[in-house]
Amino acid sequence: MAVVFVNFRNGDEPYAAALIYRTLAERFGPDTVFRSTDSLQPGTKWAEEIWVALEECDILVAVIGPRWLEMKDAAGRMRLRQRTDWVRLEIVRALKDGKHVIPVLVNGAARLDRKRLPRSLAALAARQSIVLDHRDTERGLAKLVAETQRYVPEAAEAAADSPYRTVGWLSPWNVPPRVERSVERLDILHEIAAALKESDGRACVLTGGVGVGKTHLATEFAYRYAGDYEQVWWISAEHPELMTAQLALLGGALGVDVRSEAEAVLPAIFAGLRRHGRFLLVLDGLEDPHLLRRFIALSAVGHLLVTSRRSDWGLLPTSAVAVSRFSRDESVQLLRMHIPGSPATAELAALAASVDDIALALTQAAVFVASGAVTPAEYTDLVSRRTREMLTRGETYLYPRSLNAAWTIGLEALRESAPLAMELLELLSVMAAAPLPGEALLAWKADPLAVKEAIHALGRSGLIAIEAGRVHPHGLFQAFVREPIAASRRQELAEAGRVLLAAMRRGDPRGADPEGDYAVLLPHALALDIEAGAHPQCRELLLDLAQYLTAHGDPGMALRMSTGAMRRWQAEFGPDADCTLDAAAHAAQAHYHLGNHAEAVKLDRNVHRRMLAKYGEEDPRTLTAAHNVAIASWALKPGSDPIHLAHIVIQRTRILGDDDPDTMRSTHNLGLGLRAAGDITEARRVDTANLERLRARLGADHPDTLRSAYAVGLDLMAMRQAALALDLHADTYQRRCQVLGEDHTDTLRSGYALAACHRATGSAEGLAVAAQVYQRRKEVLGEHHIDTLRSAMLYGEMAIAFGPPAEVTAARELVRETAARVAAVALPNQAR
Structure with a gap:
């Protein structure tokens, strides 16, 4: 019959329950102690067995760790507050039956406060507790053994003749001390546990x-x-x-003779481990696959946990658990644990960002700031200017070396073993802290295989992350590598980076960009100052990026890029150079999309005049300039006769054909002008025919095609064919969400049009769309933008018509406040 019942919760210092069970079992015999994990036999009805053991026991030991009160289930509910929670049920039953209940407080668990306990457990707070700390287990276990002997005489008599001894901590055991005040990363710990549970002879590699x-x-x-x-x-x-020396110590702890031949030592040690039962062997910092192979081959019933910067282990049976940098919230949590004075969250977040959320860098920063030498803001500034120096500060006395030392050692090893990888690392140090496809780097040297091997060496070193085939340098490490490089060498590296970017494959800048070519290129182009590139391909890349930005909803950045390039190239190549004129045309396009139509006309007319003189009236480049002048001029007076737009369509059709993308853009603008002039029938005819050609030439998901579909939907609405318009706008809105993203201005226009169609057809379904578009426009465009105001009006009117009665008053107030401002603002055009 069990004398002691061990009550514990999985996930809250469960080692303590196992330690208590083993100690008491060694002292009094295994039949005197019940712990579900050790005492329940396979196939038994576990619930019945637990109640029987609880009824027969004299003592219940409640193992209480630091998370005991706060642990939650998968739904986020506090476990201890649930009436069906087994830990709670067992303790409540023992208290009601008058059992001797002993709380054991493990590893800093606070003394119980009855106010924080469920009413049925409040009496537990009045029981004298035993403290069990992993740094001094003997004292707590001795008290528990003495209490068991005192309270149960039969157990004391059994102990007198018992061959068992007090176990104390696990043996053998030599794990380093825990880090106090650290961020819990339970998801990773659970992933490790799952990987080892299912290891079946494999090593789990962090x-x-x-x-x-x-x-x-x-x-x-x-x-x-x-x-x-x-x-x-x-x-x-x-x-x-x-x-070898560490294995000798393990052999000594196991009683294994390690004086035999070196090849025989490891098998002998593993045989000793297996004789002692279940074991966990941690290999910290292992990088050699050949060595891991020997350990895996011998591990058998044990578990191998490996930490390594290396992620490639060939065909070795391993389960990888990736350890990422902290999230920003985790970083702030760690800093707040160590830095006194409750600094502002924004300050701590900025500090975390400056060290790229790297755990060791955060810990060093926290120690240094906590010393009072600098404030968080001062540290953030210093680490950006004196990276290497600051990464030596903040001695933790827990890690074997500073981040500066760890990176320095890694760089020296890389320079010696893979010089080309070190050279590649220097190139990456001047680029953006953003992913770059590994394939894009192959053109860096004449031998692509050598570059692949260099990338592989970088990934193996753990200095640079290689994720899904993309090389992802991080800012702090880039600054660390870049800091000692001479200025002249940095310029050489930057130019090499520009040429490399310019050679990367990329699609139509106005297209859907499904693989994110331009999104990948953009941060690196900005970091390398692409407009300064000497190679003509660099200038082509900048112009493509400007067009991409305008087409995908960021004309402000496009304007900054193209204006800076226009000025630089005009000074370097002259005002009539193609690159200068192209940059001016892209600046005009950005001005147009920002609503600065007068500036757009001024630039477009200058470009057209120079193109006309340089190439003649019928050159495609001159026609494009004429197209831009026509639409920008019409935008200044949107109700005027669209005769100039029609003339451009005629010219482009004659020279380029009616299905050329440039011709179809001009045709789209003609339809816009016809609709604005009130000729809806002709606008629909032009737009419908243009939409068919666009679908055939560019596909249904191209942004130009979707813009044309949106135009046809507007025509149908203007002709009071709301049902037809609804289907077309619903399809266009869905496609724009997928192609352009939910927050793109064109997507929001389609969402607005879809909601308006629902209102026109008397459907309440559009209320949710109207609400979503209104909210997104507020976030993307701001509360005072004309499109946001129009969405506010539409949402308010639909809420009055279709919303719940409780929201009608607020909707009426929204409409009243918005109406006056909407009437005073000119509506924007969508063209070019």
Whole structure:
């Protein structure tokens, strides 16, 4: 019959429950202690067995860790507050039956406060507790053994002749001390546990870059899951030549003779581990696949947990668990734990951003700031200007070296083993802290295979992340690498980077960009100052990026890029150079989309005059300039006769054909002019025919096609054919969401039109769309933008007509406040 019932919660220091069970079982015999994990036999009805053991026991030991009160289930509900929670049910039953209940407070768990407990557990707070700390387990366990002997005489008599001894901590055990006041990364710990549970002879490898917290997680796992093992041993594997001495210590702890031949030592040690039962072996910092292969081959019933910067292990049976940098919230949480004075969250977030949310860098920064030497804001500024120096500050006395030292060692090893990889790293240091496809780097050198090997070496080093075939440098490490490089060398690297970017494959800048070519290129082009590139392809890339930005909803950035390029190239190549004129045309286009029509006309007329003189009236480049002049001029007077737009269509059709993309853009603008002039029938005819040609030539999802479909929908609405318009706008809105994104201005226009169609057909379904578009326009465009005001009016009117009665008053107030401002603002045009 069990004398002691061990009550515990999985996930809250479960090693302590296992330790208590083993200690009491060694002292009084295994039949005197009940712990579900050890005592329930396979196939038994576990619920019945637990109640029987609880009824027969004299003592209930409630193991209470630091998370005991706060642990939640998958739905986010507090476990202890649920009446069906087994931990709660067991304690409540023991209290009601008058059992001797002993709370055991593990690893800093606070003394129980009855105000924080459910009423049925309040009496637990009045019970004298025992403290069990992993740094001094003997004292707490001795008290528990003494209490068991005192309270149950039969157990004391059994102990007198017992061959068992007090176990204390696991043996063997040599895991480093835990890090106090650290961020809990429970998702990763659970992932490690799942990987090891299903390991079946495989090693679980924690992979990640330098300083992300792999060693800390391995340490924390060893403590939290120690209850699943009889022995845990830690080996620092970064330097294989030092592992022999550590294995000798393990052999000594196991009673294994390690004086035999070197090849026989490891099998002998594993045989010793297997004799002692379940074991966890941690290999911290292992980089050698050949060495891991030997450990895997011998591990058998045990678990291998490896930390490594390396992610490629060939065909070795491994389960990888990736350790990423902290989230920004986790970084702020860590800094707040260590920095006194409650600094502002924004300050801590800026500091976290400056060190790229790297765990080791955050810890060093926290220690240095907590010393009072600098404020968080001062540290943020210093680390951006004196990167290497600051990354030596903040001694933690827990990590073997600073981040500066760790990176320096890694760079020296890379320079020696893979010089080309080091050269590539210097190139990446002057680029943006953003992903870059590995394939794009192959053109960097004449030998693509050598570049692939260099990329592979970078990934193996753990200094640069390689994710899904993309190389992803991070800002702090880039600054660390870049800081000692001479200015002249940096300029050479920047030019090499520009040429490399310009050679990358990219599609139509006005197209859907499904693979994100331009989104990938943009941050690197900005970081490298692409307009300064000497190669003509660099100028072509800048112009394509400007067009991409305008077409995809960021004309402000497009204007800054094209205006800066226009001025630089005019000074360098002259006002009539093609690149200068193209940059001016792109600046005019950006002005147009920003509503600065007068500026657009001024630039367009200058470009047209120079193109006419340089290439003649019928050159496609001159026709494009004439097209831009016509639509920008019409935009200044949108109700005027669209004769100039029609003339451009005729010219482009004659020279380029009616299905040329440029001709179809001019045709779209003609339809816009006809609709604005009130000729809806002709506008629909022009727009419908143009839409058919666009679908055939560019496809249904091209932005130009979707813009034309939107125009036909407007024509149908103007002709009071709301049902037909609704279907077309619904399709266009869905496609624009997928192609352009939900927050693109064109997508929001389609959403607005769709909601208006629902209102016109008397359908309440459009209320949700109207609300979504209104909210997005407020976030994207601001509350005072004309399109936001129009959405406010539409949403308010639809809420009055279709919304719940409780919201009608607020909707009427919204309409009243918005109406006057809407009437005073000129409506924008969508063209070009």
